[in-house]
Amino acid sequence: MSKLPTTENTETFIMRISPELKNKLNQLARQSKYGGNASSAIRYLIENASRYN
Incomplete structure (x- = not known):
């Protein structure tokens, strides 16, 4: 069985x-x-925009 991915990049954004x-x-x-x-x-x-807020 393969290792599950970390949650760091597994969120889903739908637009x-x-x-x-x-x-x-x-x-x-x-x-x-x-x-x-x-x-x-x-x-x-x-990520870039969040640096300025």
């Missing part, structure tokens, strides 16, 4: 967005600092 916004998010995610996918981009933006 409805328009197709236009989805395209913008995917374009943003292609930039190297965002990790290459939409999930990484959202994670990066949330």
Whole structure:
């Protein structure tokens, strides 16, 4: 039996967005600092924004 993943990165976040916004998010995610996918981009933006609050 395989080991269960840690809870550090297993939370689920669901958000409805328009197709236009989805395209913008995917374009943003292609930039190297965002990790290459939409999930990484959202994670990066949330973590970065929380530093300023």
